[in-house]
Amino acid sequence: MAKAMQVIVFKLGNEKYGVEISQVREIIRPAQITRIPNTPDFIEGVINLRGQITTIINLRKRFGLENKPIDNDTRIIVVEHNNSVIGMMVDSVSEVKYLSEREVESLPPIVTSRNESSFLKGVGKLPDGLMVLIDLNKVLREEEISSVAHTSA
Structure with missing residues (x-):
């Protein structure tokens, strides 16, 4: 797992991801x-992104955190996943960071044994603390992606 990455x-909330x-x-x-x-609670809905219908998920809800109203800092990180475009709503985006191999570590086994943490990839070490790295391939399960894609198509 320990590979360099941007x-x-x-x-x-107060946590960095x-x-x-x-x-x-x-x-x-x-x-x-x-x-x-009739979609899971963490799916906010869909937007029209330059003519393409894009599913928006609320990462706060997906991670089991308390919901927060949209404000001026709220952003949507648009990703491509299995030929679908998906937006992930987050509280704010702060920077692009390069992490060397020694700044990336796997999650401890006690954390990865929990089902809801399956979309977590590892931990990045920052000068001011730690950052949880997420695995986008696991944020939405295949059946959830296809059910939303069929609903919004």
Whole structure:
């Protein structure tokens, strides 16, 4: 797991998270979100992103954190996942950071044994603390992606 990488650093509450920059398509401000009925709670809805219907997930809800109203710092990190474009709503995006191999560590086994932490990839060491690295391939399970894609198509 310990490989060098560039990450987009974002916050949920007071915690820092990172996602590999190679998985990020763009970062946008929230637009008008249309809710889709009968979808998991963490799915905010869909937006029209330059003519493409894009599913928006709320990472706060996905990670089991308390919801927070959208404000001027809220951003949507747009990623491509299995030929689908998905937006992840976060509290703020702060920087792009390079992490060397020695600054990246796997999660302790006690953390990875919990089912809800399966979308976590590791920990990045920063000068001012730690950052949790997320695995976008696991943030949405395949059945969740396909159910939303079919609903919004």
